[in-house]
Amino acid sequence: MKDIAVHIEKLSKQYEIKTQGRHQTFKALDSVSLKVERGKILGIIGSNGAGKSTLLKILSRITYPTSGRVSIEGRLASLLEVGTGFHSELSGRENIFLNGSILGMSRQEIRAKFDDIVEFSGIEKFIDTPVKHYSSGMYVRLAFSVAANLTPEILIIDEVLAVGDAQFQEKCLRKMDEAKSAEGRTILFVSHNMTAINHLCDEVVWLQEGKIKQIGEAREITRNYLRDMQQISQEVELRERKDRKGTGEAILTRLEWLSPQKGTLISGQPATLKIDYYSAHLDTLGNIRCVFNVFKGEQEFVVSLNNDMSGHALHQVPGTGSLYCHFEHLPFMHGEYTVTCNLFVNGLRSDRVEQAFRFKVAKGDYYHSGYQSTENRPGIYIEQQWDATPPAY
Template sequence: MIEEFGIHIKDLVKEYEINKGGNKRKFKALQGVSYSVKRGKITGIIGSNGSGKSTLLKILSRITYPTSGSVEITGNVASLLEVGTGFHPELSGRQNIFLNGSILGMSRSEIKAKFDDIINFSGVADFIDTPVKHYSSGMYVRLAFSVAANLTPDILLVDEVLAVGDATFQQKCLEKMNDASTKDHRTVVFVSHNMSAVRQLCDEVIWLKEGQIVQVGSPDEITAAYLQSMDILSKELPIGLRTDRKGVGGAKITKLQWKNQEELLQSGKPAALEIEYEATEMQEIANLNFRLNIFNENGEYLTSLSNQMANFPFQQVAAKGRSVCRFDRLPLAEGSYYITTNLFINGIKCDRVERALSFKVIQGDYYGAGLTSFRDSPGVFIDQDWIYGKEL
């Protein structure tokens, strides 16, 4: 069996002890997970925050160990988990490349043969002799992925770090992972919230929920079932009651809704999105930033709403309050959408909720030209000016 499978997981359990106010309790991040990952295939792992995805990858990467159960792995493993793992911060990019290669069992000459490919793919040639602690998160991820993907591991584990990179680099990463499987016959395990990328890349998908496998199957089948379940969750459970949150805590978004909910949202018409928040560990917030990421119903990222990015800084504001994001003309085409919320205080992410609000937009004449968008074609309208001929 092990010859056919790159990874064999049996009855995997991971427990953590949580101490809150002197009260200790056990928390099971994984509960009896069993699965075998086929060699040379790309397996996706999806699930909401707290489902056990990252814990499973950390066990496969040997960063942490299971409480019980077993993992058998055929070949060496390179992993790209959250930003900050895998590199020594005091070493330069060049030194970290050689360090990672030696950990994978490669000789110095083998690493040198791959060095130019790593640099060219990452695009950080000008900073390769700079300590990586001075890299931006985007630079760090580009180099980390390039190292992991180009140093020919038998198994490549990739967590949701690609969200840091730009769209062009994300596509390069997806193509690289696909080549690792189809051309080099390497095994890839890919954790992502991007359902479009999962469908594009994976041969098979595992859906985790509360540390257990809900369903395994084809990318189209499993992502559709997962998105439907999340859509139901966002409609039935208000954001203030959601427990599947990420962030350091201490503050959260307690309410998110469109004003005048009895009215339909229409392209090109006025709209307003209400947000309520509360910080429990401070009396005043020095710098408050909302970032609301908008996706289409297939999980493809479209755009973000951010008071800070739009040059509306919220400084020295109350620890509990309300904000409204107003649109004179709603710039969304007809279709179904959802919002994932992020709340930052002083640049630190305190709260994140996936699929916090689902909504629909109907057709409208955004540009005032007597024309409407195509039916069921979610997207974003862009204000534009055109000139022609002699005006140039």
């Protein structure tokens, strides 16, 4: 029988969000089930808001689930953010005791490990200096050293390795490796650093929108994750796509979303779709028609962006150049979209690329009403007026 250190059963966490008196619920975790064997290192990956932090918070008992159950065999300590539970007025030595106690160790245990901690951190000289005089690097070293040297059977690590110099990072990774093999310690490790994840983890779970998207061998999952991340972007090169249709008189070479928020698309905020095209033979193009059909998922039609239909005829444009589709208030709702592009020149289809582009829109206050849909629900905001007056017709 496998020795299970952490057993998560149908764990859900729902947050009530109150915006202008309206209650909305938001599922940060949605029925997640997972088993972690003793002595294994489990990597947790996912984009921001995928539920990684919520999961760790529940495991470390900072917050409680809305439903579901976790059973943890053995003492668990979490290193969620460096320096939490440090006091700047106290010396490094005092902070080791303070931090250790908060992490659940007795003074005796800390004393036994004290020399190891100090040596590992490499800041022996400053151990009696108040930590407010430490550099941020020293801070990180000390904090990590405390958690790494104290010996919980299960350790939770969230992104701490993102800070600190490369050499110390390497040292931490080695220490984690040692801990795993020698002491049989179970580690749950959240990181955006795929190299570290691949290097350390036996198994990786990929969370997306509060659910487990994939779970399995580290390399495979990180590869899938990275591929997925690249597909959703604010720009895409189309030049290399071979699967296109049309006469090829002029072709679409690149699409990019421009926004004042530097790459983030937010509902209701200004945004511009920049369309680069290229013609090998023509200096000018007459009667251009762009038809960009936007889908939710891959099949479901949402809306068409069409310069002709919207009354913006483009009679004469350079043979190679850029077109812009401007939105004063981006009407896309929070969610992911794919675009299939068509370019017509003089009424003939010149180029067509299916699923040319995937983009993501973040939630925003489209109507300036204070209302923000928290749900990921692709769709379109439309103008609407409400009152109690009957219309004139």
